[in-house]
Structures are given as structure tokens and as C-alpha cells.
Amino acid sequence: GRNEYDLLVVGGGSGGLACAKEAAQFGRKVAVLDYVEPSPQGTKWGLGGTCVNVGCIPKKLMHQAALLGSALKDAQHYGWNTAQPVHHTWSVMAQAVQNYVKSLNWGHRVQLQDKNVKYFNMKGSFSDPHTIRGLTKAGKETTVTAENIVIATGGRPKYPLHIAGALEYGITSDDLFWLKESPGKTPVVYYLFILHVYENTVSISLTGASPDVSLECAGFLTGIGLDTTVMMRSIPLRGFDQQMASLVTEHMESYGTKFLKRCFPTKVEKLESNRLQVTWKNTDLGTEETDSFNTLMWAVGRAPATETLNLETVGVKTNSENGKIIVDANEATSVPHIYAVGDITEGRPELTPTAIAAGKLLARRLFGQSSELMDYDNVPTTVFTPLEYGCVGLSEEAAVQRYGSDNIEVYHAYYKPLEFTVAERDATQCYIKMVCLREREQRILGLHFIGPNAGEVIQGFALGIKCGATYPQLMKTIGIHPTCAEEITKLHITKRSGLDATVTGC
Amino acid sequence: SVQAHKEGKPQKLLEMNGQTLMPHSYDYDLIVIGGGSGGLAAAKEAAKYEKKVMVLDFVTPTPLGNSWGLGGTCVNVGCIPKKLMHQAALLGQALQDSRKFGWQFTEEVKHNWMTMTESVQNYIGSLNWGYRVVLREKKVTYENAYGEFVGPHTVKATNKRGVEKLYTAERFLIATGERPRYLGIPGDKEYCVSSDDLFSLPYCPGKTLVVGASYVALECAGFLAGLGLDVTVMVRSILLRGFDQDIANKIGEYMEEHGINFIREFVPIKVEQIEAGTPGRLKVTATSTKGDQIIEGEYNTVLLAIGRDACTRNIGLDKVGVKINEKTGKIPVNDEEQTNVPYIYAVGDILQDKLELTPVAIQAGRLLVQRLYAGATTKCDYVNVPTTVFTPLEYGACGYAEETAVEKFGEENIEVYHTHFWPLEWTVPSRDNNKCYAKIICNIQDNERVIGFHVLGPNAGEVTQGFAAAIKCGMTKEQLDSTIGIHPVCAEV
Numbered sequence: 001g002r003n004e005y006d007l008l009v010v011g012g013g014s015g016g017l018a019c020a021k022e023a024a025q026f027g028r029k030v031a032v033l034d035y036v037e038p039s040p041q042g043t044k045w046g047l048g049g050t051c052v053n054v055g056c057i058p059k060k061l062m063h064q065a066a067l068l069g070s071a072l073k074d075a076q077h078y079g080w081n082t083a084q085p086v087h088h089t090w091s092v093m094a095q096a097v098q099n100y101v102k103s104l105n106w107g108h109r110v111q112l113q114d115k116n117v118k119y120f121n122m123k124g125s126f127s128d129p130h131t132i133r134g135l136t137k138a139g140k141e142t143t144v145t146a147e148n149i150v151i152a153t154g155g156r157p158k159y160p161l162h163i164a165g166a167l168e169y170g171i172t173s174d175d176l177f178w179l180k181e182s183p184g185k186t187p188v189v190y191y192l193f194i195l196h197v198y199e200n201t202v203s204i205s206l207t208g209a210s211p212d213v214s215l216e217c218a219g220f221l222t223g224i225g226l227d228t229t230v231m232m233r234s235i236p237l238r239g240f241d242q243q244m245a246s247l248v249t250e251h252m253e254s255y256g257t258k259f260l261k262r263c264f265p266t267k268v269e270k271l272e273s274n275r276l277q278v279t280w281k282n283t284d285l286g287t288e289e290t291d292s293f294n295t296l297m298w299a300v301g302r303a304p305a306t307e308t309l310n311l312e313t314v315g316v317k318t319n320s321e322n323g324k325i326i327v328d329a330n331e332a333t334s335v336p337h338i339y340a341v342g343d344i345t346e347g348r349p350e351l352t353p354t355a356i357a358a359g360k361l362l363a364r365r366l367f368g369q370s371s372e373l374m375d376y377d378n379v380p381t382t383v384f385t386p387l388e389y390g391c392v393g394l395s396e397e398a399a400v401q402r403y404g405s406d407n408i409e410v411y412h413a414y415y416k417p418l419e420f421t422v423a424e425r426d427a428t429q430c431y432i433k434m435v436c437l438r439e440r441e442q443r444i445l446g447l448h449f450i451g452p453n454a455g456e457v458i459q460g461f462a463l464g465i466k467c468g469a470t471y472p473q474l475m476k477t478i479g480i481h482p483t484c485a486e487e488i489t490k491l492h493i494t495k496r497s498g499l500d501a502t503v504t505g506c
Numbered sequence: 507s508v509q510a511h512k513e514g515k516p517q518k519l520l521e522m523n524g525q526t527l528m529p530h531s532y533d534y535d536l537i538v539i540g541g542g543s544g545g546l547a548a549a550k551e552a553a554k555y556e557k558k559v560m561v562l563d564f565v566t567p568t569p570l571g572n573s574w575g576l577g578g579t580c581v582n583v584g585c586i587p588k589k590l591m592h593q594a595a596l597l598g599q600a601l602q603d604s605r606k607f608g609w610q611f612t613e614e615v616k617h618n619w620m621t622m623t624e625s626v627q628n629y630i631g632s633l634n635w636g637y638r639v640v641l642r643e644k645k646v647t648y649e650n651a652y653g654e655f656v657g658p659h660t661v662k663a664t665n666k667r668g669v670e671k672l673y674t675a676e677r678f679l680i681a682t683g684e685r686p687r688y689l690g691i692p693g694d695k696e697y698c699v700s701s702d703d704l705f706s707l708p709y710c711p712g713k714t715l716v717v718g719a720s721y722v723a724l725e726c727a728g729f730l731a732g733l734g735l736d737v738t739v740m741v742r743s744i745l746l747r748g749f750d751q752d753i754a755n756k757i758g759e760y761m762e763e764h765g766i767n768f769i770r771e772f773v774p775i776k777v778e779q780i781e782a783g784t785p786g787r788l789k790v791t792a793t794s795t796k797g798d799q800i801i802e803g804e805y806n807t808v809l810l811a812i813g814r815d816a817c818t819r820n821i822g823l824d825k826v827g828v829k830i831n832e833k834t835g836k837i838p839v840n841d842e843e844q845t846n847v848p849y850i851y852a853v854g855d856i857l858q859d860k861l862e863l864t865p866v867a868i869q870a871g872r873l874l875v876q877r878l879y880a881g882a883t884t885k886c887d888y889v890n891v892p893t894t895v896f897t898p899l900e901y902g903a904c905g906y907a908e909e910t911a912v913e914k915f916g917e918e919n920i921e922v923y924h925t926h927f928w929p930l931e932w933t934v935p936s937r938d939n940n941k942c943y944a945k946i947i948c949n950i951q952d953n954e955r956v957i958g959f960h961v962l963g964p965n966a967g968e969v970t971q972g973f974a975a976a977i978k979c980g981m982t983k984e985q986l987d988s989t990i991g992i993h994p995v996c997a998e999v
Contacts, residue, residue: 057930060930060931061607061930061931061933061934064607064930064931064934065604065607065608065609068600068603068604068607068609069604069609071597071600071601071604072600072601072604072609072611074597075594075597075598075600075601077621077625078590078593078594078597078621078622078625079594079617079618079619079620079621079622079623079625079733080594080597080598080601080615080616080617080618081612081615081616081617081618082601082611082612082615083611083612085611086609086610086611087609087610087611088608088609088610089608089609089610090608091608092606092607092608093607093608094608096606096607096608096934097934100933100934224608375988380989418586418589418590418593419589419590419593421590421629422590422593422622422625422626422629453965453968456965456968456969457968457969457971457972458972459969459972459973460969460970460971460972460973460974460975460976461971461972461975461976462972462989463972463973463976463981463985463986463989464972464975464976464978464979464981466976466985466988466989467976467979467980467981467985468979469975469976469978469979473975473978473979474975474978476887476978477890477892477971477974477975477978478863478865478866478869478887478891478892478974479865479892479971480865480892480893480894480902480967480970480971480974481580481585481863481864481865482585482586482589482967483894483967483968483971484968485967485968485970485971485972486865486967486971488971488972488975489971489975504636
């Protein structure tokens with residue numbers, strides 16, 4: 001028989017909704033299935049996906065709360081009488097953030113309605129290549145058929161299940177933003193499984209790697225006054241430029257976040273006081289240590305939400321190691337008429353804007369006679385740690401690997417934001433690095449910026465890089481004064497020269 | 507022209523006290539008159555090529571007796587203190603926002619002008635000092651003296667105590683910048699302050715009348731209001747002349763909605779003192795530009811920000827034949843910053859038809875010196891220079907204003923894309939949801955190349971800088987569309 005819908009999207013997050021709404025613009029019959037499986041702690045949320053509910057949005061708002069804490073300190077230097085004590089109330093912040101997120105959930109539902117997209121609050125799984133079986137919370141079943149199906153179910157935080165107590169007592173980012181009460185003294189565990197290298201390992205190219213949840217959360221928790229510790233087995237911000245990653249963590253350390261480096265937890269127990277006792281191994285010293293915390297948050301990676309989709313029934317191929325759906329440049333899976341976008345897809349950056357763009361372009365190719373493919377190169381990204389890090393293009397090490405250190409030129413500068421002067425803030429980690437090809441044209445391969453408003457700074461330059469910007473073109477661009485971004489147009493000291501890269505503003 | 511100099515073009519010899527100066531026995535290779543952004547950048551660059559350089563810098567005190575150190579307008583009475591005080595005002599707003607984000611502190615928050623001004627002046631002092639150190643390190647001779655031409659290749663330097671010295675040089679660079687204009691009405695010089703005085707005012711200005719609609723006027727009015735002062739802006743006609751008027755109006759509207767009073771189409775005709783003090787009380791009488799109406803108002807401080815005049819009338823330019831625009835005082839130069847006198851160059855705010863911006867002066871100064879002494883050929887690129895107005899709602903721009911684009915290309919040949927946006931950080935504290943705005947202007951006939959970029963919102967400068975680089979690379983609308991946004995930031999809009 002005929003399929004009920006032209007397009008059925010499973011997953012109402014950034015990618016899914018963008019795809020659905022775009023398809024509806026072409027007058028197509030579109031439906032979206034969205035369902036949030038409660039977290040092990042019982043947290044759930046409305047329409048909109050990770051970004052809106054438990055990702056970018058609440059993260060940036062809480063990051064802003066932390067930044068405002070710093071602003072309060074700065075303000076005194078600028079003449080405002082904000083005397084100590086100043087303190088922060090979690091519940092006020094959390095409620096404000098949660099209210100805003102709920103308004104977005106509502107907004108999305110209204111938008112779908114306005115665009116005549118049918119919304120089902122149901123958990124979907126495949127019955128056959130054109131049929132999805134939807135299950136409501138109450139267990140009621142509905143069958144939906146569609147000509148094309150887009151899987152955009154995203155990912156959920158992983159738990160290190162081999163650690164005793166991990167599941168019962170730990171929370172994840174899914175829960176953090178919805179806590180009604182302050183998490184108190186919190187350790188954030190950033191635990192990387194050692195990558196076992198097999199002969200036929202697929203190397204994961206992490207250009208535009210997804211920002212680091214643990215560092216961002218640890219950052220804002222510290223900023224609002226909580227005693228926060230990050231435990232990590234190996235390196236932070238894997239996939240990012242490692243020099244920049246060190247500067248970021250260095251800053252966090254001076255900011256007050258504690259780090260337990262090269263440690264991994266072995267068990268979690270609950271104490272009578274309701275606090276949690278965490279035991280861990282310190283691989284450097286070979287010792288076992290223990291401490292108690294109010295909250296333990298796991299940030300050990302995200303797993304794609306593919307288990308309950310029944311992909312095997314229809315033959316959609318996934319990466320056997322990580323479970324992600326394999327797609328081609330068209331976002332097509334191994335099964336005709338079944339596509340996938342967003343965090344669930346293999347080899348793509350786990351970012352909202354890429355999911356949205358991919359979803360939109362897919363809809364245009366399916367229904368709008370477009371042939372434009374998604375360009376995943378040079379995707380800019382920002383890590384919203386207390387001192388922000390924005391980047392686009394290749395890390396220095398990736399550039400060296402690809403072209404050889406003799407064929408690249410790295411320009412860099414340590415600078416001081418004007419606003420830090422009167423505020424007497426430490427600018428030690430405010431740093432910019434631009435990686436270029438060395439040959440005549442000096443095309444820019446990568447740009448890295450640590451400082452305030454890093455996202456705002458990098459965005460425009462990402463555009464320039466998409467236009468093939470070269471170092472000489474950047475030097476021809478006159479700076480805006482006084483800003484931090486202008487320092488990029490003034491980069492002139494190379495790493496190769498060995499000269500001191502500290503620049504003075506005026 | 508550089509070749510011509512080196513090959514002994516006939517020089518006019520100066521006779522002074524019977525002595526004749528021979529070419530190639532000049533005291534200096536280069537004398538820079540004016541130690542501001544352009545002048546210092548050029549001097550430091552020239553020193554790199556082992557040239558013998560002198561910088562003459564002198565600050566004629568303001569009518570109220572105010573003066574400052576080495577560094578020019580930007581460092582002392584421009585960009586730097588302006589941005590710091592703007593930051594102080596932004597922090598005031600941040601304090602209010604922070605309560606919504608869960609922060610708790612004293613209910614009544616007040617601002618102390620002296621604390622802020624002291625901090626700002628201390629920082630400026632460190633910059634003045636820093637410049638003196640750098641010049642010393644680079645072996646650039648610096649004299650705190652007023653320089654003026656007295657004859658070919660010769661300047662007279664007069665210091666604070668009136669001691670005069672003569673110096674000769676092969677080449678000169680005029681970089682004397684500008685100073686605020688006065689109205690020419692009774693009481694203006696005696697009782698009014700300008701931006702030259704504001705940033706070091708030793709008392710809180712209190713209830714302030716800002717006269718003018720320049721970016722200086724609006725930026726100052728903006729931060730004064732942000733610090734909690736009662737501010738009124740008196741505007742003769744339009745806001746931000748020369749800028750995109752659609753945006754200029756949005757800026758004005760925003761300021762009005764946030765407590766700044768505007769008196770439109772009036773000009774002051776006299777300022778009288780009611781009571782002396784720090785601050786005192788002043789009575790301002792103003793007349794309408796559209797009729798006979800007269801109004802009066804009382805203020806603690808009157809800040810004049812009606813424009814700036816080039817410091818070119820009293821530096822002896824007539825003695826060496828350098829032509830200036832008699833009406834504006836500005837110096838016309840060719841595309842190599844050369845005046846009509848081949849060995850005399852000029853950079854910075856005094857140039858005719860060039861943007862009055864620090865980075866432009868610095869770039870022009872540096873490139874000029876590289877051409878003179880390092881065999882370079884690169885000229886300063888004055889096209890698509892980005893700029894930012896640091897009003898309470900910041901405005902970043904690069905390229906054409908909408909009306910200018912329409913005029914140049916015709917309305918049918920341009921496409922304007924625009925959007926309002928709500929910064930995420932403004933949501934929780936319930937700040938305006940329809941004020942931030944971005945627009946790009948594209949040339950349809952040239953592949954929809956982006957010829958104008960305008961953004962009104964927080965951190966506009968940081969946002970605009972990168973887009974300016976992209977515009978320099980010839981960005982088109984299509985390229986803009988295909989670039990992925992960073993999320994969530996304002997710039998992704």
C-alpha cells in the first residue's frame with residue numbers, strides 16, 4: 001500500500017527537526033517521532049533533543065552564570081561596590097535555565113504545528129524498511145509508514161558499568177542540568193578507555209571534534225563556587241590541538257578546578273551521610289586513594305542511541321566498534337530510502353550546527369531538487385570552558401602529520417584582553433595560533449584562539465577560511481580596536497623564529 | 507619617488523645664522539611629529555631598519571588645563587579609556603543579569619567614579635611608560651616638545667619651558683592627529699568638558715548633557731548612563747553621520763529605551779555657571795534648529811562631542827609648502843601617504859578622506875616606512891576597513907552602509923539579508939528579545955558578493971573582525987550560507 005508519509009524522522013533533536021521542517025517547506029507530508037528514555041536517575045525532558053535540553057543551551061547558560069561570577073569580581077575594580085560576601089544559589093539558576101529550556105520545547109511543538117509536521121511522542125523501532133513501530137510511554141502501539149525515513153536519534157552519555165556503584169550513584173550531563181538542588185562538592189570523571197589498536201583499526205579523524213562535556217561542566221561548577229575535581233585517565237580534549245588543550249586545563253587549574261590526572265576510579269559507595277565515597281587508582285604513583293563527594297558525574301563519552309531501533313531487521317549497517325550508523329556523503333545508510341543525520345552518524349562531528357545543516361540539505365536533496373552535499377571540512381567549534389577555546393581547521397599536530405613540519409608555518413601570540421587590565425586578571429593562557437602552509441600563498445589550515453568570547457571571535461574567520469583565506473589576506477585586513485579578535489590580524493611571530501610571542505596591545 | 511630622493515634631487519638649502527645645511531648631513535633620517543598611533547608605529551618600524559629617528563610629541567593642554575603622556579589620542583583620551591569605561595558600564599549590566607543567574611549580593615549597587623578613573627589612569631600611565639621604554643630600547647630619540655616646520659627639512663621643537671631647538675631630517679612624517687572642536691558660544695571653553703577631559707575627570711560628572719551625535723558622543727553618553735548617571739544627549743540633526751542610518755536609529759532607540767534622554771534638533775547657544783564645584787551646576791540655553799523655540803536646562807557637566815579638528819594649522823606647514831584643505835584642515839595625500847612636498851608624509855586622523863581609526867594609522871605608518879626603507883611596495887589597503895561603535899548596544903560594521911550601496915549600485919542590484927536575534931545570555935535575565943540585529947548587503951551582479959556587513963549586539967567587535975577578513979577574501983552569500991555556525995553564539999546568526 002501507499003506510505004502514509006513522504007518523510008518520517010525518528011528523533012526530534014537538532015538534526016531531525018531541521019530536516020523535518022525543511023521537508024515540510026516543500027509541501028511534503030512529514031512526521032517526527034521523539035521520545036526521551038529517562039536517564040538511570042529518572043531525568044527526562046521535552047521536544048528538542050540533546051542540544052536544547054541537556055547540551056549546548058543549558059551548558060552555555062550555566063557557563064554564563066559562572067562568567068557572571070567573574071564579572072562580579074571584576075566589577076569591583078571598575079568601581080562597583082559589590083562587596084563580599086557574594087554567593088550563588090543553584091536552584092535560582094537551575095530554575096531559570098529549566099524554564100527557558102521548557103519554553104524552547106514549547107516553541108518547537110508550535111513550530112511543528114505551524115509547519116503541519118505531525119509529532120508523535122513515541123519511541124520508534126523498525127518493522128521493515130518503510131515502517132516504524134511507535135510505542136508511547138503507556139505502552140500503546142502505533143504503526144507509521146513512510147517513503148523516506150531519517151534516523152536522528154542522537155546519543156546518550158555512557159556509564160562505566162564495570163565500576164561498582166557507577167550506575168546507582170553517579171549522574172551524567174543528562175541529569176546535571178535538571179538537578180533541583182546544588183550538586184555540592186562534585187567530581188567529574190573524565191575517563192578514557194585506552195584505545196586498543198588493532199591492525200585494521202579505523203582511525204577516527206576528529207576535525208571539528210565535539211567539545212568536552214566534562215571540562216565545560218567542571219568549569220562552570222567551579223565558577224559558581226562548588227568544590228570541583230576532574231579525574232582523568234589520560235589526555236583532555238582528545239582530538240583537539242594538544243597545546244591548546246593544555247592551556248585550557250592550565251587555566252582551569254588556576255581558576256580553582258582540581259585535577260586528578262592519570263587516575264581512574266575503581267568503585268563508588270554510598271556513605272551514611274548520603275555522600276559518595278569514590279576509590280581510585282593513581283597510575284603515576286601506583287597508589288589507591290579515596291575521598292568523599294556530594295555528587296559524582298560521569299563524562300566518559302556518549303553512545304549512539306541505536307540499540308532499540310531494530311536496525312538489524314532492516315539491515316542498516318553500523319560501525320561494530322562504536323555502534324554509529326555508517327552513511328555516505330548523501331547521508332544515506334546501507335538501505336535505500338533510509339538516511340541518518342547528527343550525532344548518530346559515523347565520522348561526523350557531534351555538533352548541533354552540522355546536524356542542522358546536514359538535515360536541511362538532505363531535505364532539499366530529497367524534495368527540493370538540490371544536489372548540494374554537506375561540507376564537513378573546516379567546521380568551527382568552541383569549548384566553553386571558563387577561558388573559552390575556539391578553533392577551526394587543523395590542529396598543529398594534524399597539519400604536521402599531513403604536510404610535514406617543514407611545509408607549515410605556525411604564527412602565534414600571547415595577548416592580554418584590555419578588559420583584564422583594570423580587573424587585574426591573569427592572562428597567561430590567552431593565546432592565539434594560526435597554522436598555515438609555508439609555500440608562497442600561505443593558505444590558512446587552522447586557527448586557534450583562547451580568550452573571552454572565543455566563539456564570537458572564530459565564527460567570522462571560519463568564513464574566511466571557507467573562502468580559502470591566506471596569511472597575506474589576513475594581514476591586509478585592518479583590525480578593530482580595541483578587541484581581542486584584532487590580534488589575529490596582527491600575528492607575525494612564528495614558532496620557527498623562536499622569538500618571544502608576547503604581544504602588547506597598543 | 508624614493509629613487510628621486512636618493513639621487514640628490516636639488517634640495518633647498520636653509521640659511522640660518524649664516525650657516526648652510528648640506529644634504530646628507532641631516533640630524534635624522536626621519537622626524538615624526540606626533541607620538542600617537544600612527545607616529546609611534548612608523549617610528550618603531552623605521553628603527554628596525556637602523557634609521558636615525560626622532561619623535562616629537564607634545565600635548566597642548568585643554569582649555570581646562572588637562573594634559574597627558576606619550577601615546578596619542580587612542581591611548582590617553584580615546585579607544586583605551588573609552589573601552590574600559592564602556593566595560594565598567596557593561597559590568598553594571600552584568601551585575602543585574604547575575605541575580606537572574608542565581609548570584610546574590612548587596613541589594614543596592616553603586617558605582618564609584620574615582621575608583622574606576624584611578625584604575626583607568628593607572629593603566630594608561632603604564633602604557634605611556636611602556637612607549638617611552640620601547641622608544642629608548644629601539645634607540646628612537648623622543649622629545650616631549652611641540653614640533654613645527656620653520657624651513658625646508660627643518661623643524662623647531664619647543665618644550666614645556668619654552669626652550670627651542672632646531673632639528674633637520676631627510677624626511678618627515680606628520681602625525682599630529684586631532685583635538686575636540688568647541689562650539690564657539692559663550693561659556694564653552696570655560697565650563698564645558700570634552701573627551702580630552704572626561705577620562706581623567708577628578709570628580710563624578712553627575713547629571714550630564716552630551717552635545718553631539720558622533721560616535722564619541724553616543725559612546726560617552728552610553729557608558730555614563732550605564733554607570734548610573736542622568737544623561738541627556740542634544741542632537742542637531744542625525745545620529746552617527748556617515749554610518750548606516752537604519753542601524754544608527756536602532757542604536758538611538760535602544761539608548762532611549764534604556765534611560766538616556768534625547769533632545770533632537772536643538773543646538774546650545776550659551777553655557778552659564780550657576781554654581782562652581784566638583785561638579786558644579788551649569789545652565790545651558792539652546793535654540794531649535796527648526797524655529798524660534800528656546801529651552802533651558804541645568805546640568806552638572808556639559809560634554810562637547812561635536813567633532814574633531816586636525817592639528818595642522820599651527821605647525822608651520824605654510825613654511826614648507828604643504829597644502830592642506832583650508833576648510834577642514836586635513837592633509838590630502840597620494841596612495842603612498844605622501845603630501846605635495848615629496849619628503850613630507852602624513853598618516854592618521856589628519857589625512858583627508860581616510861578613516862579616523864587607530865589600526866588604520868598604524869597600518870599606514872608601518873607600510874609607509876617599509877616602502878621607504880625596506881624596499882617594500884605594499885600600500886595600505888583602505889577598502890573594507892571594519893569598525894565598531896561601542897555604544898551600550900555595540901555596532902560592528904565592514905563595507906557599505908545600506909544607503910551608500912543603494913546609491914552606488916542601484917537598489918535593484920543589491921540584496922539585503924537581515925535578521926533580529928536574541929543572544930542566549932539575554933534570555934534568562936529577560937533582556938530585550940528583538941533589539942539585536944544583523945544585516946548583510948550583497949552585490950547581485952557580482953555573484954552576490956558581500957559588500958556590507960552590519961551587526962548590532964554584544965561583542966560586536968569580536969564578531970565583526972573575522973567577517974572583515976572574510977570580506978577581504980571576497981566572500982559571497984553562498985559561501986556564508988555554507989559555513990557552519992558555532993553554537994550557541996551570536997555570530998552564528
